[in-house]
Amino acid sequence: MKKTLLIVTLSLWGIQSRAQDRHLFAGYIYDEQTGAAIAGASIKKSNSVVSQKSDENGYFFSSTSFATFTITIEKTGYEPYTEEINHTEAATRTFYLTSINAEPNELDEIVITTSNKINIRKPEMSVNKLTAAEIKKAPVVLGETDILKTILLLPGVVNSGEGTSGFNVRGGGSDQNLLLLDQTSVYGSSHLYGFFSVFNNDAVSNIKLYKGGIPARYGGRGSSVLEINQKEGDYKDFKATGGIGLLSSRLMVEGPVIKDKLSYLFAGRASYAHLFLKLTDIKSSAYFYDLNTKWSYLMNDKNQLYFTGYFGRDIFKFNDSFDNKFGNTVANLTWNSKYSSKINSEASVRYSDYYYGLTLNFVGFSWDSGIKNYDFNYKINHEISDRLSLKYGISSLYYNFNPGTMEPNKPDSQINSFQIPHKYAWENAIFIEAEQEINSFLSVNYGLRYSMFNRLGGENINLYENNNPVVYNQQTDTYEKAVPIGTKYYGKNKSISQFDNFEPRLAVSVKLTDDRSIKMSYNRMAQYVHLISNTTSATPLDIWEPSGPYVKPQIVDQYAVGYFQNLNDNKYSLEIESYFKLGKNRLDYIDGADLIGNRAIEQVLLNGKTEAYGLEFLFRKNEGKLTGWVAYTIAKSMQQTSGRTPQESGINNGEWYRTPHDRLHDLSIVATYDFSKKWNFSASFTLQSGRPVTYPDGKYEFLGVQVPNYNKRNNYSMSAFHHLDISATYTPTKNENRKWQSEWVFGIYNVYNRKNAASISFRSVEDSNNMTETTKLSIFGIVPSVTYNFKF
Secondary structure (H helix, E strand, O other): OOEEEEEEEEEEEEEEOOOOEEEEEEEEEEEOOOOOEOOOOEEEEOOOOOEEEOOOOOEEEEEEOOOEEEEEEEOOOEOOEEEEEEOOOOOEEEEEEEEEOOOOOOOOOOOOOOOOOOOOOOOOOOEEEEEHHHHHHOOOHHHOOOHHHHHOOOOOEEEOOOOOOOEEEOOOOHHHEEEEEOOEEOOOOEEHHHOEEOOOHHHEEEEEEEOOOOOOOOOOOOOEEEEEEEOOOOOOOOEEEEEEOOOEEEEEEEEEEEOOOEEEEEEEEEEOHHHHHOOOOOOOEEEEEEEEEEEEEEEEOOEEEEEEEEEEEEEEEEOOOEEEEEEEEEEEEEEEEEOOOOEEEEEEEEEEEEEEEEEEOOOOEEEEEEEEEEEEEEEEEEEEEOOEEEEEEEEEEEEEEEEEEEEEOOOOOOOOOEEEOOEEEEEEEEEEEEEEEOOOOEEEEEEEEEEEEEEEOOEEEEEOHHHOOEEEEOOOOEEEEOOOOEEEEEOOOOEEEEEEEEEEEEEEEEEEEOOEEEEEEEEEEEEOEEEEOOOOOOOOOOEEEEOOOOOOOEEEEEEEEEEEEEEOOOOEEEEEEEEEEEEEEEEEEOOOOOOOOOOOHHHHEEEEEEEEEEEEEEEEEOOOOEEEEEEEEEEEEEEEOOOOOOOOOOHHHHOOEEOOOOOOEEEEEEEEEEOOOOEEEEEEEEEEOOOEEOOEEEEEEEOOEEEEEEOOOOOEEOOOEEEEEEEEEEOOOOOOOOOOEEEEEEEEEOOOOOOOOOEEEEEEOOOOOOOEEEEEEOOOOOEEEEEEEEEO
């Protein structure tokens, strides 16, 4: 076995209290092999049920009233280290923890041992964590490891459609998910219209998905938070990791600039399937590329500086008819500082830019849209005592929305250039959260977030009679666009609309035994930005709209309760959770709404309310040659848009209807089997109820044209969605005289060639006496793949 040393620098002080001595100790934890900080290590001391966790910088703090005590330091995949400590010894010491890493011939250095053991005491629920190793072993489409597709195998998470990177959490919309790459917002989550996600697994250390019980430090979305952390570069040696697949390849390099002080990481990916099209008569192409980087500078024992960057682009061309380019640019500069043994801070400056460009040559114009934001965040971690810790801080986020710019791209184009006015907004928040152990069986996490949103000027705002941009036609029983009665200009940075909300958060853990607990949580989330889309899944053409005079913020309240248990000495774990969510001001669209290029989008929007509830089960096998989990969710997600007056019918006659994200049943089974040192096998099976859709229930002829007749919204379901995926990883015996390591990954997506329906369309059959037939569009059948991974 390969062994790695973990360095723990421990500082001890004796502090006199009124009744007895309190002995504090603090330190940093680093990986000696790479020099990177180790987050999440558990520090336990004798005569106390309390355990501390090292933070993102590897720092920890604790105290005890005993002159002599025993500490145990544990980290996933590492052998526990235990030693008796006497406060009369040297004030600063170094402890070496022997860590069992991956096998020498394995590419991934992360070993899954008890990583999925439930922390019974911690007041944290509705949270799922996955390591890079777990994601790497899950079989996915086209052989590309994909973070977003892997989380679809967790309870309460469903896909927006096959081949898409959009996802829905506990009945929420895809726009209600906050995606954070090293704490920086990412708006476009997919490459190639959803075939791949923008997150490169090689550069990722771990992910954390909050489905509920969301801490007060997070805000701005109504459903979930997906936190993705990038790796730090190696502080000791140069390393390279890469892979060559059928459609894309990747390469990551890392190493020190100043040993043990300054490190770098670069990770790039690119697809090249379009190159094979040049050998044919096909003039179309589709490809993507992206680049991740992270620079880590350990200035001294008290200060660290980190820079994270991401740039990605998708390029799609269809003959000479149209071109499509879209992608993200993300940057983050973070400074971590330790003021004392109990207080450290994190200050960040962040930038995010999502761009979408479309050129229609056959029409003669180009279209650009996007969203930019500039973000400042300052957070303090304050360890009051070994039973109480605080996090508090502020955040400030400035938005620049570009709803659309149209320009003619030909001299003889009949298109006139126009710009839908940019929209600006400023979102600020202040938060405080506390984690406290009340006694030996009760722990709580409670907090409050106060958010403020200011829609800023620099544009003309339409004025409407009775302040209603949508009017109801009682004769036709339809909603129509209102005609503006005037406009009002707001100068740059002048306030158009202001909103503010208190967002309380609470989570409670009640320990029943050492292996069992009951947890409960409540959180309120305010979301001030809205995704304008006429599809059930996220697309590059979607437009983000800020809250304003006619668009109110979304408010979501979620309640959850769960039972958690570790079984058979932590070899197995069981999580059962139920939740109930209430939302208001969820956008809905009038029938026939035109969403893209609309200069007065408020004329087609109505506010509704939502309700979602469900029961989730997650059973894991954490140890042994066979590991994996079974996840099952039974849930409902409903929406209602009532009439604003007794005379109005509302959407769907004011009755509740299923949201596009409603799935009654969702089952996932994931298994990984370590057959030998050379062979590893994995498989996953997914079964979901069909997506809600609105189908016509008849048709009639008007002026010689056949018109379909629709009844209630989302009153039908598509056929059930299911597929089985398998993969096998072959790792050749490593030549001990060479640093080169490699592996082959063979996979089959959709083994039994299930033709899952992506959409159903209707068309009239010629010469058939007005008969109508349906056609099903399927994206994937059976898809084999092979990837060669290497490391040196």
